[in-house]
Amino acid sequence: MSSSAAAAGHIDHHHDATTTTGIPHKKLFMWAFLASDCMFFGSLIATHLIYRLHPPVGTPDPRDLFSIELTSGSTFVLLMSSLLMALAVNSIQKGNVATTRKMLLGTIVFGLIFLGGQVYEFNHFVKVGGLTLSNSVFGSTFYTLTGTHGTHVAIGILWLVLMYIRSFKPVDDSAGQGWILRGLFHFLTFTGLVVVGMYTLLALIHAFEMGHGFGYYFSHHSLSFIGSLVLLGGLFWFAKPRGPVDFGEANAIDVESMGLYWHFVDIVWIVIFPVVYLLEYIVLP
Amino acid sequence: MLLVALIPVVCGGWLSGPQSTFDTKGPVAETQLDVFYVTLWVTVAIFAVVGSVLAYATIKFKARNEADEHAEPPPQGHGNPLIELSLIVVSILALVIIAVPTLKAIWYTYEVPEELMEDTYEVTAIGHQWWFKFQYEDEMVPQPFGGEAPLVTANELVIPAGRPVKVNLRTVDVIHSFWVPKLAGKVDMMPNRGNHLWMLADEPGYFWGQCAEYCGESHAVMRFRVIALAKDEFNAWLENQKSPARTVAASADAQITTAFADYGAFAVNQPGWTPEFDADPLGSWNALQAPNADEDPALIAAGRQAFIENRCAGCHTVRGHDGIGNIGPDLTRIGSRSTIAAGLLENTPKNLYRWITEPDRVKPGNFMAHTRIVAPPGMITMPGYTMRDPATGDRNPTDGDIEITPEEGHALVAYLHSLK
Amino acid sequence: MDQSLTKNEFIGHEEHAPAAKRSWLFSRPDHKTGIVSWLTTVDHKRIGFLYGISALFFFLVGGAEALMIRLQLAVPNNDFISAQTYNEMFTMHATTMIFLAVMPLSAAFFNYIMPLQIGARDVAFPRLNGFAYWLFLAGAIVLNIGFFVKSGLPDMGWFGYAPLTSTAFSSEFAGDMSTDMWVMGLQILGVSSVIGSLNFIVTIINMRAPGLTMMRLPVFTWMTLFTAFLIILSFPAITIALVEVMMDRNFGTLFFEVSGGGLPILWQHLFWVFGHPEVYILILPAMGIISEILPCFSRKPLFGYPIVVFSGAVIGLLGFGVWSHHMFTTGMGTVATAAFTVATMAIAVPTGVKIFNWIGTLWNGHLSMRTPMMFALGFVWMFMMGGFSGIMHAAAPADAQQQDSYFVVAHFHYVLIGGSIFALLAGIHYWFPLMFGRKVSEFWGKLSFWVIFAGFNITFFPLHFVGLNGMPRRNFTYDGNMGWNSINMIATIGAFILGIGIAVYFVVMIYTYFKGEKTKRDPWDGRTLEWSIPNPPPHHNFDVTPNVHARDAYWYEKHHKAEIEAEKAKLAAEDEAHGGIHMPSNSWFPVITASGMLIGSIFFCNHNFLGAIGGLVIVFFGAWMWSVEGPGGYHLHPTKEGSDDADAQH
Numbered sequence A: 001m002s003s004s005a006a007a008a009g010h011i012d013h014h015h016d017a018t019t020t021t022g023i024p025h026k027k028l029f030m031w032a033f034l035a036s037d038c039m040f041f042g043s044l045i046a047t048h049l050i051y052r053l054h055p056p057v058g059t060p061d062p063r064d065l066f067s068i069e070l071t072s073g074s075t076f077v078l079l080m081s082s083l084l085m086a087l088a089v090n091s092i093q094k095g096n097v098a099t100t101r102k103m104l105l106g107t108i109v110f111g112l113i114f115l116g117g118q119v120y121e122f123n124h125f126v127k128v129g130g131l132t133l134s135n136s137v138f139g140s141t142f143y144t145l146t147g148t149h150g151t152h153v154a155i156g157i158l159w160l161v162l163m164y165i166r167s168f169k170p171v172d173d174s175a176g177q178g179w180i181l182r183g184l185f186h187f188l189t190f191t192g193l194v195v196v197g198m199y200t201l202l203a204l205i206h207a208f209e210m211g212h213g214f215g216y217y218f219s220h221h222s223l224s225f226i227g228s229l230v231l232l233g234g235l236f237w238f239a240k241p242r243g244p245v246d247f248g249e250a251n252a253i254d255v256e257s258m259g260l261y262w263h264f265v266d267i268v269w270i271v272i273f274p275v276v277y278l279l280e281y282i283v284l285p
Numbered sequence B: 001m002l003l004v005a006l007i008p009v010v011c012g013g014w015l016s017g018p019q020s021t022f023d024t025k026g027p028v029a030e031t032q033l034d035v036f037y038v039t040l041w042v043t044v045a046i047f048a049v050v051g052s053v054l055a056y057a058t059i060k061f062k063a064r065n066e067a068d069e070h071a072e073p074p075p076q077g078h079g080n081p082l083i084e085l086s087l088i089v090v091s092i093l094a095l096v097i098i099a100v101p102t103l104k105a106i107w108y109t110y111e112v113p114e115e116l117m118e119d120t121y122e123v124t125a126i127g128h129q130w131w132f133k134f135q136y137e138d139e140m141v142p143q144p145f146g147g148e149a150p151l152v153t154a155n156e157l158v159i160p161a162g163r164p165v166k167v168n169l170r171t172v173d174v175i176h177s178f179w180v181p182k183l184a185g186k187v188d189m190m191p192n193r194g195n196h197l198w199m200l201a202d203e204p205g206y207f208w209g210q211c212a213e214y215c216g217e218s219h220a221v222m223r224f225r226v227i228a229l230a231k232d233e234f235n236a237w238l239e240n241q242k243s244p245a246r247t248v249a250a251s252a253d254a255q256i257t258t259a260f261a262d263y264g265a266f267a268v269n270q271p272g273w274t275p276e277f278d279a280d281p282l283g284s285w286n287a288l289q290a291p292n293a294d295e296d297p298a299l300i301a302a303g304r305q306a307f308i309e310n311r312c313a314g315c316h317t318v319r320g321h322d323g324i325g326n327i328g329p330d331l332t333r334i335g336s337r338s339t340i341a342a343g344l345l346e347n348t349p350k351n352l353y354r355w356i357t358e359p360d361r362v363k364p365g366n367f368m369a370h371t372r373i374v375a376p377p378g379m380i381t382m383p384g385y386t387m388r389d390p391a392t393g394d395r396n397p398t399d400g401d402i403e404i405t406p407e408e409g410h411a412l413v414a415y416l417h418s419l420k
Numbered sequence C: 001m002d003q004s005l006t007k008n009e010f011i012g013h014e015e016h017a018p019a020a021k022r023s024w025l026f027s028r029p030d031h032k033t034g035i036v037s038w039l040t041t042v043d044h045k046r047i048g049f050l051y052g053i054s055a056l057f058f059f060l061v062g063g064a065e066a067l068m069i070r071l072q073l074a075v076p077n078n079d080f081i082s083a084q085t086y087n088e089m090f091t092m093h094a095t096t097m098i099f100l101a102v103m104p105l106s107a108a109f110f111n112y113i114m115p116l117q118i119g120a121r122d123v124a125f126p127r128l129n130g131f132a133y134w135l136f137l138a139g140a141i142v143l144n145i146g147f148f149v150k151s152g153l154p155d156m157g158w159f160g161y162a163p164l165t166s167t168a169f170s171s172e173f174a175g176d177m178s179t180d181m182w183v184m185g186l187q188i189l190g191v192s193s194v195i196g197s198l199n200f201i202v203t204i205i206n207m208r209a210p211g212l213t214m215m216r217l218p219v220f221t222w223m224t225l226f227t228a229f230l231i232i233l234s235f236p237a238i239t240i241a242l243v244e245v246m247m248d249r250n251f252g253t254l255f256f257e258v259s260g261g262g263l264p265i266l267w268q269h270l271f272w273v274f275g276h277p278e279v280y281i282l283i284l285p286a287m288g289i290i291s292e293i294l295p296c297f298s299r300k301p302l303f304g305y306p307i308v309v310f311s312g313a314v315i316g317l318l319g320f321g322v323w324s325h326h327m328f329t330t331g332m333g334t335v336a337t338a339a340f341t342v343a344t345m346a347i348a349v350p351t352g353v354k355i356f357n358w359i360g361t362l363w364n365g366h367l368s369m370r371t372p373m374m375f376a377l378g379f380v381w382m383f384m385m386g387g388f389s390g391i392m393h394a395a396a397p398a399d400a401q402q403q404d405s406y407f408v409v410a411h412f413h414y415v416l417i418g419g420s421i422f423a424l425l426a427g428i429h430y431w432f433p434l435m436f437g438r439k440v441s442e443f444w445g446k447l448s449f450w451v452i453f454a455g456f457n458i459t460f461f462p463l464h465f466v467g468l469n470g471m472p473r474r475n476f477t478y479d480g481n482m483g484w485n486s487i488n489m490i491a492t493i494g495a496f497i498l499g500i501g502i503a504v505y506f507v508v509m510i511y512t513y514f515k516g517e518k519t520k521r522d523p524w525d526g527r528t529l530e531w532s533i534p535n536p537p538p539h540h541n542f543d544v545t546p547n548v549h550a551r552d553a554y555w556y557e558k559h560h561k562a563e564i565e566a567e568k569a570k571l572a573a574e575d576e577a578h579g580g581i582h583m584p585s586n587s588w589f590p591v592i593t594a595s596g597m598l599i600g601s602i603f604f605c606n607h608n609f610l611g612a613i614g615g616l617v618i619v620f621f622g623a624w625m626w627s628v629e630g631p632g633g634y635h636l637h638p639t640k641e642g643s644d645d646a647d648a649q650h
């Protein structure tokens, strides 16, 4: 990573000699996009704040609704995912594909936990708190703002998954369809695992909450449990080494742009979290 | 050259009309006009200077012929920071000249000045698609079902002359804007927001106003009038307004004597104004305050009957005459108003007949003829008029629709015009 | 200096993938002609041309709508068109002119000219560039569907103030979706503009020819950069506002629902936070064009280049702080009104700087009065007048009488037609010889200019007066006793004169395209790099990437011939040593992805959510294939001027 690396035939990750400024196109693009995205979130946060500070009569008190502990937890998880993302970028810059993959997977899992928390939270607010998209402006702005952020996270996860699968593209892709098809199934397996896995996990939690224990869980959710195991196996199978891959140090810029996006989405949450969840605690002591 | 351009303006009456912003009749509009003149003269002066230099440069440095075009290029100068800087300074100075009176006027036009506060008269104007309701907050009148409520009129705002009037601006549906150019610039009626403006008519007078924010299909014909009256006249007007609707007594066996006029067909967007009225609008308005000479009590009674039978009463209030609705304008004194359909048509028998029999052709989309498909919460929908088939132009009444026969129409006209 | 190695890494992996062995899914279309070559194009010049043609088409559509408006207003109490139709006409007239005519026409020049001015062979992301165009077309189609379906066209005015856009007030019958079309169409156009702009930003910052420092950039390129920044920073506001309306209409949220405590004023803020920068998005490219034409035809560099550039930046920045001058009548209170008044007036300073420097450019020049120069001078005059009426608006108390009257209509047509349109028409004349190698005859060009100029002033100058005489805008009819009759008649006649002028302009252009006088290279004695190449430009633009030594790079080249020749030869040899000129391959996926957006959004407007998801699937498929097919590319070896010789595709 030293600046003389280019001369030695390595890639200098901080300078791209083909561009005027030395910054790779993709990185510059991502920075400009994030500037734009700031305005997206800015508009949404402004909307939320305006109604928060001028609440129409009958607006529910957010303090009765939010569970700061839960959301702080998922906030922490999201922060940690950024750490893993940084590590992924770091390892791909060293050309270490194996570690990169692991870190990508870690980021994905943490991102999913965050999303899971949000799904749980939304569900809880609707069912228990009685807060819906359409029964108060607070609900409208809350779900739209946090939902838009959640969508950003989801897109990030999708991107991570695709990048992960992309990392299996063989150097020799003359067989064409072969790896593409495998990639597609790889992707589907992944999606399947996320869905089925989430489901079994929730069932497990539910079983424990109800005090039913493992036995009950296995007898009632055996299918999905076995399903997740099979899908997990599939994932391992797809990830099996199959000769040299066309993914390496040269793709560092791809991973890095993705990382920029991921960190940004993270930072946005750092803004949203106090504005949405902690406002009353900050403004009204 | 500019002066030449101004000739048609002055001679052709381009700047004088019922809604001219130059023909101001009160201090608010006056102040706004003064600010306009400041901006006008400053920019015209700059335009004259910059334009002359530009014109001079264009003419002076123009290549006269082909050869000239291909001559050696001129010296490749790159600019002169000193000139640029001084021009910036001059521009800023020019803007300061504009800004100072502007800022003063912003504060002046916003709120009634302290020294006049005492004397301020307050009314509330409420925008509806597509008409205005006026509410006199301090004048309470008894209501049909008991209790009291502020006096309500519609589409013609009567105010005392020589006193500041504070108008609270509200709306029941979309954004409208309250604009009487000769008295004051506009302020919007925003949903969920309490706006206001103030204005003062120096002299008694009759003023044209119009909704100035696009508010849907008939925005263009959402108009109104303001009538400023001298103190005594205003008070007399108020007293009359507060009493219940005027009833023309008819003996039980009276016969209808009026011959039916045939008003004939009329075109879409046909003008509804008369030059006679415009010649002396305030005088014409005053004349309308007294009952008609040729009233036909029997016809009026029939009209009153038709008013209830056709469910007009369900949408319109006629205090003391069973009219209780408030979807449409208050009609308690419709006969003394100079316009109908929100300032669109002058209140002549012909126009009123036209409005009552075919409101949908007079004012597209209006909610006397149409009913909303999606009623905003709190709004009652009820069956409206029969609609014309857009293809054939025929009327196809369906159950519950209102259809006015020519006889009923004439009777309604007589009745409404008796409500002075 | 091992450039070749790093270069290849970023271009793709052509070394790994010889053409013959690629699977059919990834075989890149390499048509040079025919419809496929256009559908799959990634060439910035072709994309620019597509933008231009579409924009001109929509300009005529918007103009036809304007003529409908003027016909209806020609006489009082007219019933040429119904109120409903009239409202649809002005809504679509404005939406079309702004989003489908002026913006894409500017984008056409950004695409075509900007890369040439910076000595690049394409933009940074060629496929994304194609995608931006196809998305634009999708948005334009969605906006205009109302012409063909029962719902009709949107009718809530171009700034769609809430709550007129809510279902309660905008649905004449169940299933009315004209408003949904407007909302969806604008969202798609927004995405298209943002994507296009990101591409331009990266291109300008990152793909300048060697030696082309920022302070040597042609002013048009500078204005492209500023416009692109304005777009990426202002469009999000309207996109979010539109999303909120969309949610209100489809999912029952309460953002602007009055009964639920929604605040329609919030829409106004969000809209104008976008809307005011938007008007500078419309004018900055125009100013860029003017700043190219005036020096060229004065044969003199732009007077005060640094300060012209800087003032462009200041206009852009201030543009974000003045939005509420569109809301002076909403009862903002004294302090806010005063602040926005002052901020708005401040914009006169940087704008004045531009005017002064343009005059400075003329001063001491050798002005050749060709058609582009006529339009450019017309611009300076007309824009100045439009700016002055803007200053009159900025004085809030005066604006209380002007807002929503024809005075505003006159103001913005002066800046939009006298400003943007004049400059764009000038630009077409100016760059026409470059694009097509032919030139419009001076007589016909000047004739069209004078007719347009006269027609424009006859139409819009009197409208100032009718506005001050109390005529509100957006009125489908007016009464004959208001003192507005003669002006409206004059304006209508003017509009037809203007229409004739524009018709002449277009007929002459079409004639010239087929039969016009052929021109040699650099017919105007240009100053910037685009004139250094043959006309029409070859596919790869520059045989040799130029080395820039000064501002007005080509002018310098022309005056330092020997030095440049030697340098060129050296650079050409270097290029060839690297395997020739690298060019991007065509691709199907931009157009496929955009069509997914089109299909999805039409279904969405129809409340057919299954179909909407189907559209999204196409989008996903297109994007995925796009990313796995890789950038591709092939090499060219220019043999002699204008003809090139392509390697096999990679």
Ligand code: HEA
Binding pocket: B043, B046, B050, B090, B091, B092, B094, B095, C279, C280, C282, C283, C325, C326, C328, C344, C345, C347, C348, C349, C351, C352, C353, C355, C383, C384, C385, C386, C387, C388, C389, C390, C391, C393, C394, C395, C399, C402, C403, C404, C408, C411, C412, C415, C416, C419, C420
């Ligand atoms: C190309 C588009 C464009 C441009 C460039 C401008 C430029 C300006 N506009 Fe305009 N404007 C519009 C397009 C544009 N506008 C549109 C479309 C609307 C209506 C939207 C709608 O309601 O539908 C509108 C409406 C509008 C309003 C709201 C009116 C209302 O609805 O009540 C205002 C108010 O302040 C305003 C002000 C200005 C100002 C101060 C400038 C300034 O930038 C002008 C600066 C230029 C000059 C002043 C001239 C040159 C300067 C000099 C020679 C220097 C010396 C001069 C002085 C010191 C004064 N504009």
Ligand code: HEA
Binding pocket: C059, C060, C061, C062, C063, C064, C066, C067, C069, C070, C090, C091, C093, C094, C095, C097, C098, C102, C157, C158, C159, C409, C413, C416, C417, C420, C421, C459, C472, C473, C474, C475, C476, C495, C498, C499, C500, C502, C503
């Ligand atoms: C860049 C923007 C732009 C441009 C170029 C124009 C161009 C024109 N505009 Fe418009 N206009 C707006 C932007 C623009 N306008 C906006 C933003 C509004 C506000 C809308 C709102 O309130 O929401 C507006 C509103 C507006 C109104 C006010 C409507 C109202 O408030 O009720 C009027 C009225 O005269 C008008 C007229 C014209 C005319 C005569 C032209 C002329 O310049 C047009 C010249 C062009 C032609 C005449 C075309 C010639 C074509 C042919 C000859 C052939 C036609 C054939 C085919 C289509 C095949 N425009």
Ligand code: CUA
Binding pocket: B127, B128, B129, B130, B175, B176, B177, B211, B212, B213, B214, B215, B216, B219, B220, B222
């Ligand atoms: Cu009410 Cu326009």
Ligand SMILES: [Cu+2]
Binding pocket: C275, C276, C279, C323, C325, C326
């Ligand atoms: Cu503006």
